[in-house]
Amino acid sequence: MFQQRTVRLECGKATHVLHVLGTQLNVKLYRCAPPGSQFFQVKCTNAVQYQISPKVSSTSNNMLPLEKSLSLSITMIAPSKHASDNKVSVSYFGDNLEELGKAILHLTSVELSLDVDADRDGVVEKNNPHKGSWKWGPNGHGAIVLVNCDMESLVGTKRDCDDDSLSRLSDLKDMSRMVLRTNGPGQLPPGYKLVLHISLSDADKIGVFQTVKSVLNKSYPMVLGRKTLSYVVKYEGGTAETEFFVEGRKFLDENFEGLVTIYLSLLEPSTKGFPETPIFTDKVVFHMAPWIMTPNTLRPLQVFVCSTTDNYSFLKDMKELVKQSGCKLKVCHEYMNRGDRWMQDELEFGYVEAPHQCFPVVLDSPRDGDLKDFPYNELLGPDFGYVTRVALNEKVTSLDSFGNLEVSPPVTVNGKEYPLGRIIIGCAFPTTVKGRNMTKVVQDFLWAQKVQAPIAVFSDWLSVGHVDEFMTFVPAPNRKGFRLLLASPDAGYEFFRGLQKKGHGKAKMFEGLKDEEVTVDQILSNKQFQQENAFVQSCIDWNRDVLKKELGLEEEDIIDLPILFSLRPDKRAVAYYPDMVNMIVLGKNLGIPKPYGPKIDGVCALEKEVCSLLGGLGLNFFFIDDFASYHKLLGEVHCGSNVQRDPFSYKWWNMAL
Secondary structure: OOEEEEOOOOOOOEEEEEEEOOEEEEEEOOOOOOOOOOEEEEEEOOOEEEEEEOOOOOOOOOOEEOOOOOEEEEEEOOOOOOOOOEEEEEEEEOOOOOEEEEEEEEEEEEEEEEEOOOOOOOOOOOOOOOOOOOEOOOOOEOEEEOEOOOOOOOOOOOOHHHOOOOOOHHHHHHOEEEEEEEEEOOOOOOOOEEEEEOOHHHOOOEEEEEOEEOOOOEEOOEEEOOOOOEEEEOOOOEEEEEEEEEEEOOOOEOOEOOEEEEEEEEEEOOOOOOOOEEEEEEEEEEEEOOOEEOOOOOOEEEEEEEOOOOOHHHHHHHHHHHHHHOOEEEEEOHHHHOOOOOHHHHEEEEEEEEOOEEEEEEEEOOOOOOOOOHHHHHHOEOOEEEEEOOOOOOOOOHHHOHHHEEEOOOEEEOOEEEOOOOEEEEEOOOOOOOOOOOOHHHHHHHHHOOOOOOEEEEOOOEOOOOHHHOEEEEEOOOOOOEEEEEEEHHHHHHHHHHHHHOOOOOOEEOOOOOOOOEEHHHHHHOHHHHHHHHHHHHHHHHHHHHHHHHHOOOHHHEEEEEOOEEEOOOOOEEEOOOOOOOOEEEOOEEEEEOOOOOEEOOEEHHHHHHHHHOHHHOOEEEEEOOOOOOHHHOOOOOOOEEEEEOOOOOOHHHOOO
16 A cells, blocks of 8 residues: 655646655646646656546547546656656646646655564565564564663663663664665755654653764764654665664563654655655554563573572582583672572563574562662673662562562463463462552563563462462473472371371481471471461462463372471461472472481481472482571572573564464
């Protein structure tokens, strides 16, 4: 469908028009006819095509009868080499076929196309018909732009998207290429302008840089952004390309669904003292790339832990696990962590991706403990992005720590595919009035990413309130490719009753730990303790049902680990012994909190039970001693570590949303 433009002709006068190749000029034939006109005739040069509508039949003298409804549609088949090198003439005749007047239209045709990678193959193709729209799916279309949230400068203090200048040439690879292609005469007619522009609502979401060539080098000034909504582009003449680079500056969020538009308009001069008018507009649409979380089933790249005055044993075990897993260990030392050991709670690793580039992005939580400077000061850098959400008018609670944020492996639920998994957020029970919740600003951000539709589960029953205290995912060789592990007091009581039945009632938990030892018989004889665990089990069962429904799971996809809990004075739960579900997953290697279970024949019975429950999955088990340095402080292995993983091989833009 042609862009159409109305042109007015005047008899006895030549009209000069700049035509954009691929558009259509419309002339109302009756409007410019001299009085008494009954017939007309149209002639044109070879590069011009025209059509009269509605169709009329010519007379024997090749004259066409003039009617009020007639329109002349004009197109051109090639750009001009010189100004006004083509023309159309309309001659008008009276009853006796005498010529009453002639209107002449001189045409200069120019080819204009603002181009992007609309087919998502990494190449900026010419004038893709879908460049001005977005469609999800494997047969979809639309260009993609990354939020340029890393920092290429080695001495800078600002993310690239917060800087209006280009710090290093390597920054260009994080941007999306856009090309203005032109073809036409050496120069435009006097007064005509090419203008690149964006809307005010998009001004804080994108920045546009232009490649400017000089004799010695290239420069890349910003031409559109927060301070500049329009920019006059120099018309180069002949066949030419003007290169631009587009960066994203704002992630998808509650009031931003991700689409931004850049326009190219050709302006025609008006009478002196009046503004130019647009006679042609081209546009391209970009979709901002979402932030994507990575589940336990993806390959680990780096493990992050803190060094503190009391976690030497923990670090030693972690170093061995990481070594065996073939990934890197990054230790955050005390000068940076200032005693804050909860690496999982401070940040969450994810990534952003476009066809031409992909890099990790850390999401910084609003908890802002003593580790608060670590994500920005230590992780942000070249090809490592940073994003955060600040709760300005909300109370930040423990539920805002990212031990309370997980993501499932890919699932299919009632025929609907979630190829990037689903985010899991811990919240208060739906009917609770005074419960704790993750702040709205963080939840809004997570929901807005769209590609990992979140699930809300109930975690406020826990003292710390994190989902990683009762659930995790491990890889599996069959079924859905993973198992959901759930903490289970019922499985715990079944385990301890089994020991008692076999004559091990005097066996001790926490053997060798001063003031901690307790026998199996003592655990099973504590009625209050049993009631507390019945309550905990009911909370986990509610979540079990939610996860089965929202992840499309069956009972065979779930493994219950024997974990007991105790309630604190506020009636919220903590793990009674090291919470084995709070593990770190590194490929097929599991770093599990050492539970200090009863020893039978010199072997920890709880460790043996967990190995048995998970034994058919082809996994390796490393039990890590975190009792004094983490468990007693209400956390475990997962709470004290974090893992950067490979991105998905699946491309988010292929999702059918």
